[in-house]
Amino acid sequence: PPVAGQFQKNVLVEDYTGTWCGNCTRVAWAIERVVEATDRAVVVGIHNGNDPYHFEDYLPLKQMISPDHDLELPQARLNRVTNWIDPDTNIQDAINLTSNNCALGIAMTSTVSEGNIDLDVNVKFAQNFSNLKLVVYVLEDNLFYRQINYSAIYYGGVHVLQNFEHDHVLRSSLTHVTGNPISGTNFDQIVSTNFSVPIPANITNAENMSFVAIVTDANNNALNARSSHPNEDQTFQENP
Numbered sequence: 001p002p003v004a005g006q007f008q009k010n011v012l013v014e015d016y017t018g019t020w021c022g023n024c025t026r027v028a029w030a031i032e033r034v035v036e037a038t039d040r041a042v043v044v045g046i047h048n049g050n051d052p053y054h055f056e057d058y059l060p061l062k063q064m065i066s067p068d069h070d071l072e073l074p075q076a077r078l079n080r081v082t083n084w085i086d087p088d089t090n091i092q093d094a095i096n097l098t099s100n101n102c103a104l105g106i107a108m109t110s111t112v113s114e115g116n117i118d119l120d121v122n123v124k125f126a127q128n129f130s131n132l133k134l135v136v137y138v139l140e141d142n143l144f145y146r147q148i149n150y151s152a153i154y155y156g157g158v159h160v161l162q163n164f165e166h167d168h169v170l171r172s173s174l175t176h177v178t179g180n181p182i183s184g185t186n187f188d189q190i191v192s193t194n195f196s197v198p199i200p201a202n203i204t205n206a207e208n209m210s211f212v213a214i215v216t217d218a219n220n221n222a223l224n225a226r227s228s229h230p231n232e233d234q235t236f237q238e239n240p
Contacts, residue, residue: 005126007105008237010040011097012214012225013084016065016075018049019166022150022159024074029154030087030094031168037091040098042212042225043168044137048073052145053169060177064220079222080214088154102224103127104185105236106213112199112206112230119174119195121213124236128186131218133179134193138172138200139227141208168210172200179216206230 013031017024034041046061047053048071062071065081076084078094087094103126110119121136147164149155155164174195184191199206207230214225228234 002100002239004239006101006103006239007124007126007224008040008239009097009099009102010042010225011038011094012079012222013041013043013094014061014077014080015043015045015168016048016061016071016073016077017045018047018051018073019053019145019147019164020050021073022148025147025149025151025154025161026088027074027076027084028147029151030076030091033091034094038095038098041094042214042227044139044170044212045166045168046170047166053143053166053171055170057173057177064178079225080216080220081222100239104129104215104224105238106215106224106226107234107236108211108213108226108228109233110211110228110230112209115199117195117197117199117230119211121193121195122190122236123182123185123192123213123215124190124238125185125187129217130185132182132185132223133216133220134175134182135177135179135212135214135216136174136193136195137170137212137214138174138203139210139212140169140171140203140205141167141210143167143169143204143208171202171209178220179214182215
């Protein structure tokens, strides 16, 4: 049950994917089922390779999850570091990582106008922490491009899915992709970080943008995450 003063715990799902990756549709299908089942999933699609949505700064992420091997797709991580094995048959693995109680909460407030983003990321603490990092991403939804599909089950078993909808696509990181250190992470304190930047040049439609904030520990484990739409003024998901 919810504990007063604690925060809702969301699960972070990072999908390492590619439009050329025929097996990646298994993960895409699983993510859709997770999002249908819970509103506590924060999804990031990290495209790699010969792909129109290739994320240029993916190498530090690759080193984090697969330092000794090539980044073979599909790859999916829960809360940054937990390998999501066989996601299409283990959807509950992601849902089980949500909770009513987390010792830190995230709230974002943004204004997007005239080609600029003004974003405040606020983190509140229900206990003392140390060695935390903040990751802030800019994503884009409603991107349509073909997707190779090797599955005979998902998406009708069609081998080439024309105009497949790619959502949660990572377009830019406003911090280092593995996070920037944050201080003042003590009980009942709020740490605020502001980002005033132009809308990334690779954003196709600013109305389809979203922001994701992630707080990780020293081992890159995501303690909590949250997504936000432009011009949204969030409050903390705090238990009364």
